[in-house]
Amino acid sequence: MSKTYSPEEAEALVHSHDPEHPANLICDLCREFYKLGWVTGTGGGISIRKDELVYLAPSGVQKERIKPEHVFVLPFAQSSVPKPGSKRDFIRVPAKKGLNESQCTPLFWNAFTLREAGACIHTHSQHAVLLTLLLPRNAPSFRISHQEMIKGVRLGGNGKTLKFYETLEVPIIDNTAQEEDLTESMAAAMEKYPNAPAILVRRHGVYVWGNTWEQAKTQAECLDYLFEIACKMLQNNLPLEGDE
Amino acid sequence: MSKTYSPEEAEALVHSHDPEHPANLICDLCREFYKLGWVTGTGGGISIRKDELVYLAPSGVQKERIKPEHVFVLPFAQSSVPKPGSKRDFIRVPAKKGLNESQCTPLFWNAFTLREAGACIHTHSQHAVLLTLLLPRNAPSFRISHQEMIKGVRLGGNGKTLKFYETLEVPIIDNTAQEEDLTESMAAAMEKYPNAPAILVRRHGVYVWGNTWEQAKTQAECLDYLFEIACKMLQNNLPLEGDE
Amino acid sequence: MSKTYSPEEAEALVHSHDPEHPANLICDLCREFYKLGWVTGTGGGISIRKDELVYLAPSGVQKERIKPEHVFVLPFAQSSVPKPGSKRDFIRVPAKKGLNESQCTPLFWNAFTLREAGACIHTHSQHAVLLTLLLPRNAPSFRISHQEMIKGVRLGGNGKTLKFYETLEVPIIDNTAQEEDLTESMAAAMEKYPNAPAILVRRHGVYVWGNTWEQAKTQAECLDYLFEIACKMLQNNLPLEGDE
Amino acid sequence: MSKTYSPEEAEALVHSHDPEHPANLICDLCREFYKLGWVTGTGGGISIRKDELVYLAPSGVQKERIKPEHVFVLPFAQSSVPKPGSKRDFIRVPAKKGLNESQCTPLFWNAFTLREAGACIHTHSQHAVLLTLLLPRNAPSFRISHQEMIKGVRLGGNGKTLKFYETLEVPIIDNTAQEEDLTESMAAAMEKYPNAPAILVRRHGVYVWGNTWEQAKTQAECLDYLFEIACKMLQNNLPLEGDE
Numbered sequence: 001m002s003k004t005y006s007p008e009e010a011e012a013l014v015h016s017h018d019p020e021h022p023a024n025l026i027c028d029l030c031r032e033f034y035k036l037g038w039v040t041g042t043g044g045g046i047s048i049r050k051d052e053l054v055y056l057a058p059s060g061v062q063k064e065r066i067k068p069e070h071v072f073v074l075p076f077a078q079s080s081v082p083k084p085g086s087k088r089d090f091i092r093v094p095a096k097k098g099l100n101e102s103q104c105t106p107l108f109w110n111a112f113t114l115r116e117a118g119a120c121i122h123t124h125s126q127h128a129v130l131l132t133l134l135l136p137r138n139a140p141s142f143r144i145s146h147q148e149m150i151k152g153v154r155l156g157g158n159g160k161t162l163k164f165y166e167t168l169e170v171p172i173i174d175n176t177a178q179e180e181d182l183t184e185s186m187a188a189a190m191e192k193y194p195n196a197p198a199i200l201v202r203r204h205g206v207y208v209w210g211n212t213w214e215q216a217k218t219q220a221e222c223l224d225y226l227f228e229i230a231c232k233m234l235q236n237n238l239p240l241e242g243d244e
Numbered sequence: 245m246s247k248t249y250s251p252e253e254a255e256a257l258v259h260s261h262d263p264e265h266p267a268n269l270i271c272d273l274c275r276e277f278y279k280l281g282w283v284t285g286t287g288g289g290i291s292i293r294k295d296e297l298v299y300l301a302p303s304g305v306q307k308e309r310i311k312p313e314h315v316f317v318l319p320f321a322q323s324s325v326p327k328p329g330s331k332r333d334f335i336r337v338p339a340k341k342g343l344n345e346s347q348c349t350p351l352f353w354n355a356f357t358l359r360e361a362g363a364c365i366h367t368h369s370q371h372a373v374l375l376t377l378l379l380p381r382n383a384p385s386f387r388i389s390h391q392e393m394i395k396g397v398r399l400g401g402n403g404k405t406l407k408f409y410e411t412l413e414v415p416i417i418d419n420t421a422q423e424e425d426l427t428e429s430m431a432a433a434m435e436k437y438p439n440a441p442a443i444l445v446r447r448h449g450v451y452v453w454g455n456t457w458e459q460a461k462t463q464a465e466c467l468d469y470l471f472e473i474a475c476k477m478l479q480n481n482l483p484l485e486g487d488e
Numbered sequence: 489m490s491k492t493y494s495p496e497e498a499e500a501l502v503h504s505h506d507p508e509h510p511a512n513l514i515c516d517l518c519r520e521f522y523k524l525g526w527v528t529g530t531g532g533g534i535s536i537r538k539d540e541l542v543y544l545a546p547s548g549v550q551k552e553r554i555k556p557e558h559v560f561v562l563p564f565a566q567s568s569v570p571k572p573g574s575k576r577d578f579i580r581v582p583a584k585k586g587l588n589e590s591q592c593t594p595l596f597w598n599a600f601t602l603r604e605a606g607a608c609i610h611t612h613s614q615h616a617v618l619l620t621l622l623l624p625r626n627a628p629s630f631r632i633s634h635q636e637m638i639k640g641v642r643l644g645g646n647g648k649t650l651k652f653y654e655t656l657e658v659p660i661i662d663n664t665a666q667e668e669d670l671t672e673s674m675a676a677a678m679e680k681y682p683n684a685p686a687i688l689v690r691r692h693g694v695y696v697w698g699n700t701w702e703q704a705k706t707q708a709e710c711l712d713y714l715f716e717i718a719c720k721m722l723q724n725n726l727p728l729e730g731d732e
Numbered sequence: 733m734s735k736t737y738s739p740e741e742a743e744a745l746v747h748s749h750d751p752e753h754p755a756n757l758i759c760d761l762c763r764e765f766y767k768l769g770w771v772t773g774t775g776g777g778i779s780i781r782k783d784e785l786v787y788l789a790p791s792g793v794q795k796e797r798i799k800p801e802h803v804f805v806l807p808f809a810q811s812s813v814p815k816p817g818s819k820r821d822f823i824r825v826p827a828k829k830g831l832n833e834s835q836c837t838p839l840f841w842n843a844f845t846l847r848e849a850g851a852c853i854h855t856h857s858q859h860a861v862l863l864t865l866l867l868p869r870n871a872p873s874f875r876i877s878h879q880e881m882i883k884g885v886r887l888g889g890n891g892k893t894l895k896f897y898e899t900l901e902v903p904i905i906d907n908t909a910q911e912e913d914l915t916e917s918m919a920a921a922m923e924k925y926p927n928a929p930a931i932l933v934r935r936h937g938v939y940v941w942g943n944t945w946e947q948a949k950t951q952a953e954c955l956d957y958l959f960e961i962a963c964k965m966l967q968n969n970l971p972l973e974g975d976e
Contacts, residue, residue, distance in 0.1 A: 176408070378726075
């Protein structure tokens with residue numbers, strides 16, 4: 001960790017009049033995601049990395065009511081993938097009692113380290129969950145082609161955009177009792193599927209990332225659209241791949 | 245009843261600039277619940293207990309247009325479960341003519357007395373009602389397991405959170421012609437199912453509670469999510485329990 | 489027509505700072521109805537009668553963008569049911585060119601004269617339309633019982649509220665090429681079904697009324713809820729009447 | 733091109749306090765369309781032509797966050813249908829780096845030149861896409877009759893409105909790998925179906941136009957409503973044409 005912050009400097013990290021500041025964006029985007037049904041019941045969230053700092057929403061709170069002063073700030077440089085609640089060099093911890101960092105921290109870190117992502121979004125969208133239920137129990141991934149919205153998704157989450165007729169593949173991993181226990185299987189899936197722009201978690205939701213928050217959000221929307229249309233197609237016995 | 249209130253003191257109970265004041269929260273949350281389709285057609289609502297006072301929305305009015313001055317205030321200490329319209333020690337009755345206290349008062353009281361809840365939410369969500377219709381007519385309860393959103397629900401509504409692989413059970417009681425006539429069967433179900441975080445009412449809706457309004461709202465959202473996904477699973481012949 | 493209005497008096501009829509003034513309410517409610525999907529594509533609307541005046545939204549304009557100055561004012565006293573575009577004693581016509589009174593005028597009038605209604609709402613809700621398509625082609629009415637939301641509906645639209653176990657009946661009439669041609673069949677259905685709180689129009693939508701705008705809106709929401717749950721029940725082969 | 737613009741004049745073209753100015757409308761309408769699910773994931777958009785100027789949203793950006801200064805202005809007079817990225821007499825290009833004109837430009841031009849439209853809307857609505865999937869693979873068009881909402885649609889997009897009992901026909905063309913490659917097949921479909929008010933693109937979305945933005949928006953809403961009800965009818969085995 002290259003820099004140390006005085007308490008005043010640390011506090012200043014989440015206060016800005018710029019609506020594009022990560023602490024403001026996290027609040028704004030969580031409100032938007034709540035309206036989409038992605039983060040109800042305190043589930044889901046977003047983390048943004050800017051240079052050497054990672055901004056994190058707190059865990060277990062109403063995501064649509066987060067304020068900038070509730071945001072955690074961590075150094076990106078860590079000796080290992082951080083575990084929630086583990087001792088760590090926090091830069092800024094909210095003063096409000098009872099706030100804990102997101103349980104998804106190590107999963108967000110997967111995106112930051114394995115894909116050099118600048119933002120990672122986690123949703124509990126019903127389209128994602130229903131899709132993992134409608135697909136065969138042993139399906140290793142969700143595959144779809146010949147949809148215009150595929151063109152908004154990037155190989156690996158931050159590479160080239162896919163083409164209309166190409167097959168998008170999103171791995172599906174099994175859920176675990178503790179969210180942090182997904183860390184290894186998510187990392188393994190990301191390594192096995194280097195082109196995957198996201199990871200679906202059966203009976204749980206999805207993790208999506210991108211170089212920037214705009215790229216992560218755009219892909220989260222494109223993927224959610226594809227999950228939704230795929231559910232409808234499966235319920236109408238339409239094949240997900242090909243153009244017939 | 246330990247304290248008496250002058251008319252000015254009683255009136256002041258619903259006027260505050262604090263958005264977290266119960267009278268303001270009731271208005272704010274009812275607007276939010278309306279957008280979710282939980283309290284359309286004047287149905288449903290929320291009651292918040294703070295210390296020795298209970299704040300109640302009025303009955304039969306458009307829930308998304310309630311103002312703080314429409315809120316009733318009652319003492320929590322009552323010689324018996326209060327019946328709507330029965331003589332009672334009101335602390336504050338709205339000045340506007342034609343406003344009556346919520347018909348759900350005795351049902352909210354069940355949550356306050358049997359679970360020591362600090363807030364109780366009643367919705368007419370279509371997901372709850374459709375679920376009670378899709379389940380077998382004689383099903384005593386709704387049971388579901390292996391869903392991430394189960395982890396946002398607490399045993400008994402304010403105990404430990406459930407685990408992903410544990411079975412959530414919500415009793416279902418039959419509806420009655422008069423809402424207050426649900427009082428006894430709801431109480432009986434709460435006693436028979438001490439771990440239940442909510443009570444479903446067939447062809448009617450759901451009652452959900454928590455220690456605080458945040459806990460009640462979070463669980464109402466998690467449960468509504470689970471009711472919705474369960475309806476979809478039943479319509480696709482997927483089992484609600486287990487991980488197959 | 490007992491009173492004449494100077495141009496200034498007529499113009500003043502639609503300008504008020506009171507949000508409950510009919511001209512303001514029409515704009516506000518149309519925005520709300522748009523969000524519910526009831527009045528998209530310029531369809532649907534609302535008319536409010538206050539004492540001897542009737543306030544009408546214009547026809548064929550985006551209902552979510554109406555301003556008070558676009559509202560028509562007519563005298564309630566008319567020698568016959570008014571036809572759109574017919575010569576009539578308008579009190580206030582909007583100055584903006586291209587605005588025409590609602591095509592639904594004679595249908596609103598049915599509610600005002602046959603039920604002494606104070607407000608009438610017309611929606612193109614998909615739930616209403618799909619219901620008329622899912623029911624048998626020759627079904628004279630939609631019937632449902634044993635739903636909590638029935639209790640928000642009044643006999644005839646402004647009488648006693650129905651009970652949970654009672655059967656709500658809403659007549660269905662066939663659509664016509666011209667909206668005004670529905671006038672007679674709607675009136676006939678209202679006379680044949682004096683307890684009906686609304687009229688469904690096959691492949692078109694619904695007309696709902698009440699003594700006041702609050703009563704009309706509440707019933708429109710309860711009925712729309714019932715149309716929606718009925719569609720889901722029919723698609724799952726569940727009977728609409730009875731408690732089995 | 734009859735007129736040249738100084739840099740200041742060009743810049744002034746997108747700055748106005750008038751909410752009805754094309755640059756403001758594009759931002760406002762894109763926000764509205766986002767809420768309807770028409771332009772998520774940066775897809776879809778709108779172009780408005782006013783006199784000899786065409787206003788265009790940028791490509792590949794979040795449509796609900798566009799600001800007037802992001803809007804492109806082109807002369808309507810072009811020697812040929814413009815290709816995205818091709819050299820062309822731009823009048824105003826946004827200063828912000830990374831903004832490109834909409835990929836839909838040549839498709840919007842089809843509406844401007846072949847139908848003399850004043851506005852063209854492109855959506856990725858799931859109703860449109862699902863409809864193209866539910867209809868037979870070789871269906872050349874979507875046909876529906878006997879729906880009230882048909883009456884909001886105009887022959888050719890800006891002619892006479894259809895009647896309730898008339899058949900609306902919207903051609904369906906196949907999607908292509910590059911959006912601009914749709915230009916010719918869209919133009920061919922518009923010429924083959926002179927009465928068509930829109931073009932559906934299989935597995936992609938829809939293009940709708942009108943003389944004005946109001947007319948285009950109204951028809952986009954009516955058509956989207958019809959796409960949605962048609963999907964429901966097909967899923968319930970109800971015929972789309974006729975009144976049985």
